[in-house]
Amino acid sequence: MKQNQTILIVDDDPVVRLMLRRTVEHAGFRVIEAENGKEALQTAQEQMPDLILLDVMMPILDGFETLEQLRKLPGGDRVPILMVTALDDKNSVQRAFSAGADDYLKKPIHLEVLRHKVQRLFHARAVEESLIASEIQMRGITSALGAGVYVVDQEGILVFMNPEAERLLGWREGELLGKPVNDLFRVPAEAEQKEEKKHLYADEAMPVPHVEETNFRHRDGTVFPVALVSSPYYTAGVISGTVAIFHDISLRKQAEHRLRMIAKVFEHTAEGIMVTDSKGRIQSVNRGFCNTTGYTEDEVVGQTPRILQSGRYDREFYREFWDTLINSGYWEGEIWNRRKDGAAYAVWLTISAIKDDYDRTIQYAAVFHDITEQKQAHERIQYQAYHDALTDLPNRSLFLDRLHQAVALALRNKRKLAVFFLDLDRFKQINDIYGHMIGDELLQGVARRLRSCLRESDTVARLGGDEFTVILPDISESDDAAVVAKKVLEALCVPWQLSGHIIQTTASIGIAMYPQDGKTVAELINHADTAMYRAKQSGRNKYQFFAEKMADGIDEKSAILRTGAMDFVMEYAPIIALASGKLLAFEGQALYPQSEGGWSLTADLLTHYYTEEWLTQEAGRIVAKVSEQIKQWSSDGPVPLRGLVELAPAQFLNLRLPEQFRRIVWESGLDPAQIEIAVPSTVVDHKEAALCAVEQYRKAGFTTCLTRVAGQHSLASLFQQRFDAIRLDENLIQTCLHSPEKGHLLVTLIYGMQRLGRRVIAAGVLDQATAQWLIQENCQEAQGAYFGSSASSQIITTMWEKQLWTR
Numbered sequence: 001m002k003q004n005q006t007i008l009i010v011d012d013d014p015v016v017r018l019m020l021r022r023t024v025e026h027a028g029f030r031v032i033e034a035e036n037g038k039e040a041l042q043t044a045q046e047q048m049p050d051l052i053l054l055d056v057m058m059p060i061l062d063g064f065e066t067l068e069q070l071r072k073l074p075g076g077d078r079v080p081i082l083m084v085t086a087l088d089d090k091n092s093v094q095r096a097f098s099a100g101a102d103d104y105l106k107k108p109i110h111l112e113v114l115r116h117k118v119q120r121l122f123h124a125r126a127v128e129e130s131l132i133a134s135e136i137q138m139r140g141i142t143s144a145l146g147a148g149v150y151v152v153d154q155e156g157i158l159v160f161m162n163p164e165a166e167r168l169l170g171w172r173e174g175e176l177l178g179k180p181v182n183d184l185f186r187v188p189a190e191a192e193q194k195e196e197k198k199h200l201y202a203d204e205a206m207p208v209p210h211v212e213e214t215n216f217r218h219r220d221g222t223v224f225p226v227a228l229v230s231s232p233y234y235t236a237g238v239i240s241g242t243v244a245i246f247h248d249i250s251l252r253k254q255a256e257h258r259l260r261m262i263a264k265v266f267e268h269t270a271e272g273i274m275v276t277d278s279k280g281r282i283q284s285v286n287r288g289f290c291n292t293t294g295y296t297e298d299e300v301v302g303q304t305p306r307i308l309q310s311g312r313y314d315r316e317f318y319r320e321f322w323d324t325l326i327n328s329g330y331w332e333g334e335i336w337n338r339r340k341d342g343a344a345y346a347v348w349l350t351i352s353a354i355k356d357d358y359d360r361t362i363q364y365a366a367v368f369h370d371i372t373e374q375k376q377a378h379e380r381i382q383y384q385a386y387h388d389a390l391t392d393l394p395n396r397s398l399f400l401d402r403l404h405q406a407v408a409l410a411l412r413n414k415r416k417l418a419v420f421f422l423d424l425d426r427f428k429q430i431n432d433i434y435g436h437m438i439g440d441e442l443l444q445g446v447a448r449r450l451r452s453c454l455r456e457s458d459t460v461a462r463l464g465g466d467e468f469t470v471i472l473p474d475i476s477e478s479d480d481a482a483v484v485a486k487k488v489l490e491a492l493c494v495p496w497q498l499s500g501h502i503i504q505t506t507a508s509i510g511i512a513m514y515p516q517d518g519k520t521v522a523e524l525i526n527h528a529d530t531a532m533y534r535a536k537q538s539g540r541n542k543y544q545f546f547a548e549k550m551a552d553g554i555d556e557k558s559a560i561l562r563t564g565a566m567d568f569v570m571e572y573a574p575i576i577a578l579a580s581g582k583l584l585a586f587e588g589q590a591l592y593p594q595s596e597g598g599w600s601l602t603a604d605l606l607t608h609y610y611t612e613e614w615l616t617q618e619a620g621r622i623v624a625k626v627s628e629q630i631k632q633w634s635s636d637g638p639v640p641l642r643g644l645v646e647l648a649p650a651q652f653l654n655l656r657l658p659e660q661f662r663r664i665v666w667e668s669g670l671d672p673a674q675i676e677i678a679v680p681s682t683v684v685d686h687k688e689a690a691l692c693a694v695e696q697y698r699k700a701g702f703t704t705c706l707t708r709v710a711g712q713h714s715l716a717s718l719f720q721q722r723f724d725a726i727r728l729d730e731n732l733i734q735t736c737l738h739s740p741e742k743g744h745l746l747v748t749l750i751y752g753m754q755r756l757g758r759r760v761i762a763a764g765v766l767d768q769a770t771a772q773w774l775i776q777e778n779c780q781e782a783q784g785a786y787f788g789s790s791a792s793s794q795i796i797t798t799m800w801e802k803q804l805w806t807r
Contacts, residue, residue: 037061170219672701730764
């Protein structure tokens with residue numbers, strides 16, 4: 001080891017240098033020499049020796065000056081330097097040590113003392129280097145821990161802090177070394193304050209590590225939770241202080257809070273929830289599951305969901321079910337199960353795969369709600385919605401739907417079809433003479449006779465009053481329609497015996513043929529209606545095919561239906577960001593005026609004679625108006641505004657509209673993202689169709705909003721929808737405002753929507769108290785009289801100029 005250590009001898013006396021050289025070389029050290037301070041500095045710059053023997057009294061630079069400059073060289077602050085001089089006065093000794101000498105040797109030199117001092121200095125340097133290496137190693141280890149580490153002595157004085165502790169606490173080690181820090185870092189709970197010193201100072205009363213969760217304070221005053229391990233450290237068998245190792249557990253605490261909330265929702269939600277392992281064995285269920293199925297948790301845990309199977313599905317269904325779930329990690333749909341008592345029931349079921357950090361499925365979570373009564377009610381409502389209550393025939397809506405299908409099928413198969421408009425002759429006189437009860441019996445009898453004249457594939461419908469329609473699909477020639485028309489007229493001419501009265505009646509029939517009389521539903525309806533009126537004008541009890549020359553005689557009603565022209569005016573209602581009070585959007589509302597005479601579109605024609613083409617046209621006109629106005633208002637301010645247009649469910653579900661709206665909005669110079677398409681929440685009843693429509697609007701660049709949400713649907717059904725926003729009905733808001741129980745449901749709804757990344761808009765906000773309550777419940781947007789009622793664009797602009805709103 002000594003052969004690698006070099007000693008620089010600096011002395012202007014060659015005899016002294018020789019004596020010193022022989023002594024240290026005899027001890028096994030390598031020697032280099034310098035005869036003055038300047039030469040010594042040059043030699044040290046080229047190669048810093050391991051030790052320097054430095055004379056004081058030298059020309060050019062004396063030993064003191066040389067010593068000061070040596071200490072400034074790279075590595076010079078650590079090399080041991082032994083001053084060798086004849087000076088032994090107190091001032092010289094003090095000056096030597098002040099300049100940085102490690103030791104002092106007086107001339108004449110005692111060689112044995114020299115050897116001992118050299119060895120002691122080398123030993124001291126080795127110890128120092130070992131300590132430095134140990135400290136570097138300790139700092140490396142504590143840095144690699146990934147945890148904050150600091151060390152205090154028995155008095156709480158900081159002696160060490162690693163980089164992670166510096167980062168977590170905001171202090172640098174150099175700022176706090178030698179200072180008490182326990183009160184600076186820790187924020188103990190009141191019950192802990194008496195034990196704080198014991199935990200952190202690790203005195204004799206606590207000889208083992210102490211593990212706890214507590215709070216620490218950052219330099220900026222922020223308090224954060226930590227997991228703390230306090231361990232005593234020993235010197236010569238005696239406790240010298242405490243090593244504190246801590247982790248920031250803020251994220252864990254947040255996760256625990258979320259888990260507690262999830263647990264509450266899991267247990268208290270009305271929807272059934274079931275969690276299985278990756279093999280499908282049930283691990284846990286909630287109260288809603290037990291209430292729906294009739295099983296207790298103990299009865300199903302460890303079982304598979306097969307105990308719920310209704311027996312209605314074959315192997316192929318379950319094979320597709322599992323293929324979808326395994327490949328996509330998600331399955332959603334309606335399924336029939338069986339309760340513990342054997343009763344079958346329908347549920348809407350959503351299953352999601354839960355994966356670990358390696359994307360491996362470890363569990364499945366299933367959420368369902370019982371829709372049996374809803375399905376039964378829905379079926380009744382659906383039937384009632386599409387059938388006439390008096391005659392049990394299809395009504396106008398079902399007639400239009402079937403006519404659309406028939407036209408599409410005829411186009412595909414290149415076949416013909418016929419549309420009849422049938423009106424009873426002088427039915428009003430029968431009502432006036434015999435009364436409405438007899439009139440109703442007559443209409444029911446007409447329905448039965450019409451059914452008897454038609455094929456199973458044909459459709460007969462009642463539009464209202466004494467007006468009936470017939471669809472004859474898949475016919476070869478108009479003669480086929482004429483045969484059926486004659487049969488109908490003959491059947492209806494047979495006298496009726498109704499409540500003791502013999503009644504004679506006839507009918508007039510108008511016929512339109514596809515494709516020669518019209519290629520669209522609207523054209524066929526209009527032309528069949530026109531032909532029917534011509535049959536009445538020709539003496540009644542007749543059928544009449546449509547002819548082009550009849551077009552000149554179409555009355556006002558048919559003309560309006562054909563053109564679909566109707567003026568409307570627009571009003572706009574502001575939508576405000578609750579937190580900032582800034583203006584976000586305007587809802588555009590179209591108002592149709594009532595006609596003073598003739599047909600009123602809103603009161604009569606729109607209600608009873610609207611067509612899909614008319615609805616499509618009107619929706620496009622409204623979107624165009626709103627787009628143009630939003631474009632103008634957006635250009636007047638720093639932030640683009642959003643426009644909201646609410647459609648009827650029938651319009652929203654028309655999948656031709658998203659692309660049509662996109663073209664309209666682009667032509668106005670507006671981005672489709674600035675237009676939000678809204679629809680009442682009744683569209684949720686058409687679940688699959690609604691999901692499809694939302695996706696089409698999203699592809700076209702629009703956002704969507706579910707409006708009039710008033711608590712009539714379950715939370716699960718609302719969460720399953722993929723609308724970008726929901727608008728809460730004002731009645732729901734007022735109910736929740738005054739009912740803590742209902743308020744809890746609203747909070748859950750708002751929280752769930754925000755977790756799904758969806759906005760929540762409150763409608764009908766009338767006062768500041770309601771607005772403040774909504775802000776507290778984290779509702780994002782609102783509209784209503786408190787922020788400004790709907791008004792024309794001119795009035796809105798004037799109110800804006802008066803700075804009623806800000807952007």
